[in-house]
Amino acid sequence: MEFISAQDIYFSYEEIEVGKKVINAVDGVSLEIKKGEFVALLGHNGCGKSTMAKHFNEMLLPDKGKVFVDGDDTADESKTFDIRKKVGLVLQNPDNQLVASIVEEDVAFGPENLGVPPEKIRERVDSALKAVDMYEYRKNAPFKLSGGQKKRIAIAGILAMQPECIVLDEPTAMLDPSGRDEVLSTLIKLNRENNITIVLITHYMDEAVLADRVIVMDAGKILTEGKPDEVFSQVELLKKHRLDVPQATELIYKLRGCGVNFDKVPLTDEECIKMLEEVLK
Amino acid sequence: MVRDITLGQYYPGKSFLHRLDPRSKIILLIAYLVIIFCTFNYLSLLLVTIFTALVIAISGVPFKTYLKSLKIVITIVIITSILNLFYGTGEPIWQWWIISVTANGINRAIFVTIRIICLILASSCLTFTTSPTDLTDALERLLKPLNKIHFPVHEVSMMMTLALRFVPTLLEETDKIMQAQKARGADMEAGNLFTRIKAMIPILVPLFVSAFRRAYEVATAMECRCYNGGSGRTRMKVIHMTKRDAVGFIGVALIIIGVFICNIMMKKVI
Numbered sequence: 023m024e025f026i027s028a029q030d031i032y033f034s035y036e037e038i039e040v041g042k043k044v045i046n047a048v049d050g051v052s053l054e055i056k057k058g059e060f061v062a063l064l065g066h067n068g069c070g071k072s073t074m075a076k077h078f079n080e081m082l083l084p085d086k087g088k089v090f091v092d093g094d095d096t097a098d099e100s101k102t103f104d105i106r107k108k109v110g111l112v113l114q115n116p117d118n119q120l121v122a123s124i125v126e127e128d129v130a131f132g133p134e135n136l137g138v139p140p141e142k143i144r145e146r147v148d149s150a151l152k153a154v155d156m157y158e159y160r161k162n163a164p165f166k167l168s169g170g171q172k173k174r175i176a177i178a179g180i181l182a183m184q185p186e187c188i189v190l191d192e193p194t195a196m197l198d199p200s201g202r203d204e205v206l207s208t209l210i211k212l213n214r215e216n217n218i219t220i221v222l223i224t225h226y227m228d229e230a231v232l233a234d235r236v237i238v239m240d241a242g243k244i245l246t247e248g249k250p251d252e253v254f255s256q257v258e259l260l261k262k263h264r265l266d267v268p269q270a271t272e273l274i275y276k277l278r279g280c281g282v283n284f285d286k287v288p289l290t291d292e293e294c295i296k297m298l299e300e301v302l303k
Numbered sequence: 304m305v306r307d308i309t310l311g312q313y314y315p316g317k318s319f320l321h322r323l324d325p326r327s328k329i330i331l332l333i334a335y336l337v338i339i340f341c342t343f344n345y346l347s348l349l350l351v352t353i354f355t356a357l358v359i360a361i362s363g364v365p366f367k368t369y370l371k372s373l374k375i376v377i378t379i380v381i382i383t384s385i386l387n388l389f390y391g392t393g394e395p396i397w398q399w400w401i402i403s404v405t406a407n408g409i410n411r412a413i414f415v416t417i418r419i420i421c422l423i424l425a426s427s428c429l430t431f432t433t434s435p436t437d438l439t440d441a442l443e444r445l446l447k448p449l450n451k452i453h454f455p456v457h458e459v460s461m462m463m464t465l466a467l468r469f470v471p472t473l474l475e476e477t478d479k480i481m482q483a484q485k486a487r488g489a490d491m492e493a494g495n496l497f498t499r500i501k502a503m504i505p506i507l508v509p510l511f512v513s514a515f516r517r518a519y520e521v522a523t524a525m526e527c528r529c530y531n532g533g534s535g536r537t538r539m540k541v542i543h544m545t546k547r548d549a550v551g552f553i554g555v556a557l558i559i560i561g562v563f564i565c566n567i568m569m570k571k572v573i
C-alpha cells in the first residue's frame with residue numbers, strides 16, 4: 023500500500039522574474055512511497071528535491087496535481103496537523119531546526135506542540151535521544167555540538183513526534199565522513215528496527231545505494247527510478263545528465279567498454295573487489 | 304572576543320537553587336534587587352553582601368563564571384563610582400581646583416559599587432541556575448493574567464526562547480563574517496569614529512540578510528514540528544512550588560526584614 027502518493031504535480035515559486043518563461047521547480051512528477059520503504063531521492067542542486075520534500079508534509083501545495091499522505095489529500099486544510107504528525111521533515115540546516123537552548127527541551131518541542139501529556143513527553147524524548155545515540159548529551163547546548171550531532175538531535179526532535187515517515191533533506195551535506203556514517207547508520211536502524219518509512223534526499227550516489235529504491239530527479243522531472251542496481255546500471259543516461267555513478271559501478275562500466283565480461287554491476291567497493299577477483303582468477 | 308558574553312548561559316546542576324521553581328526565582332530576584340537599593344547604612348549593606356555571597360556559594364556554579372559576568376560591567380561600575388565620588392554633598396575633605404571629595408561622596412561611591420556588583424551577581428545566579436526555556440516558561444506563567452488585556456504572552460515568551468537560543472549562533476556568525484572581511488583586507492580598528500562605523504557596514508549587511516533568512520527557515524522548521532501557537536500545547540517539565548520554595552521565600556523575607564530594621568535603627572549614611 024502506498025503511504026505517500028504524488029499524482030502529476032507541478033509547482034513553481036512565484037518570485038521568478040517577470041518576462042522570463044515560468045520555470046516549474048517541480049514539473050509533472052508522479053511518485054509513490056510505500057510504508058516501511060527506504061527511498062533515496064537523488065539529483066543535483068536545484069533540481070527540485072527540497073521543493074518536492076516540502077510537498078510531502080504540506081509545507082507547500084502543488085499548483086496542479088494532488089498529493090496524498092496515508093489516503094488524505096494534502097489540500098484538505100483540516101488534515102494539516104495529522105499529516106505533519108505522520109510525515110516528519112528534517113530540513114537541511116540543523117542550526118535552524120533546533121529551537122530550544124537545551125538538547126532535551128528541543129526534542130520535547132514537537133510532542134509539546136501535539137499536546138502530549140508531560141510524563142509521556144519525557145518517555146518519548148528519552149527514547150528518541152537513545153535511538154539516535156545522543157542520550158548523554160541531553161543537557162547540552164545545541165550550539166556546542168558538532169554538525170553530525172546536531173543533525174542527530176534534529177532527527178530525534180522529529181522522532182519524538184512518533185511519525186510514520188521521516189523525510190530528510192540532505193542530512194549528510196556539510197558533514198565529515200564520520201558524521202555521515204553516524205547519520206546514515208541511525209537512519210538504517212530506524213528503518214529496520216522501528217519500521218519507519220525513510221525518504222533520504224541526497225546528491226551523494228554512494229548514499230543512494232543504501233536505499234531500497236532510488237528516484238532520480240533532474241530539472242523538476244523524474245529521470246529514472248528503480249532498485250539501486252537497476253538505476254546505476256544506466257550509466258549512460260546518468261552521465262548525460264551530469265550525474266555521477268558510484269566509483270565501483272563506473273570502473274566496471276569502463277572495463278565492460280574495454281571488452282571485459284561482467285554479468286552485473288557492483289554498487290559498493292566490496293562487491294567490486296569480489297567481481298574483479300573472480301575475473302582475474 | 305564576542306563569545307565572552309555569558310548572557311543566558313545555563314550551568315546544569317542539582318543545587319538548591321537549580322531545583323527552585325523558576326517562578327519563585329524570578330519573584331525572589333525582583334524583590335531582592337529592590338532591597339539591594341534600599342540599603343542606606345553599612346550594616347544593611349553588609350547583610351546584603353553576605354546574603355549574595357551565600358547564594359553564590361550554594362548555587363554550585365564556579366566562582367570564575369561569576370567573575371566573567373562581572374568583567375563585562377566593570378567599566379560601568381568604575382565610571383559610576385568615580386562620578387559619585389565627586390557628587391557628594393556636605394563639607395569637602397579634599398579639594399583641588401573645582402574637584403572636591405566629601406565623606407558623603409566616598410560613601411556613595413562605595414554603596415554604588417557594592418550594589419551594582421550584588422545586582423549583577425544575583426541576576427547571573429538566576430540565569431546560571433535556570434535553563435532559558437524554564438525561564439521563559441516561568442515568565443509566560445507569571446504574565447498569564449495579561450492575556451485578559453490581549454497581551455500576547457505566549458508569543459512574547461516564545462520570541463524570548465528563540466532569541467536566547469540564537470544569540471550564540473548569531474554571535475558566532477558575526478565572528479565569521481568579521482574574519483571573512485578581515486581576510487579581504489577590511490580594516491576595522493583604524494581611522495576616526497566615522498570611518499570605523501562605516502567599516503561596520505560590510506559586517507552588518509550580511510549579518511542582517513542571513514538573520515532574516517534564518518528566521519524564515521526557523522519558522523518553517525517550527526511549522527514542520529506542528530507548532531501552532533500556544534493553545535493546546537503541553538510542557539515536558541511540570542513546574543510546581545514545593546517546600547524548597549517556601550525556604551527560599553523565608554530566606555529573602557528575612558533579609559528584607561533585616562534591611563528594614565537596620566534602616567530604622569541606624570542613621571542614613573547616603
Ligand SMILES: Nc1ncnc2c1ncn2[C@@H]1O[C@H](COP(=O)(O)OP(=O)(O)O)[C@@H](O)[C@H]1O
Pocket residue numbers: 035036037038047065066067068069070071072073074
Ligand atoms: N524560496 C524560493 N523562491 C524562489 N525559487 C526557489 C525557492 N526555493 C527554490 N527555488 C528554485 O526552485 C528550484 C528547485 O529548488 P530546490 O527544490 O531547492 O532544489 P534542490 O533541493 O534539489 O537543490 C531551483 O531552481 C531554485 O532556484
Ligand SMILES: [Mg+2]
Pocket residue numbers: 068071072073114191192
Ligand atoms: Mg535542497
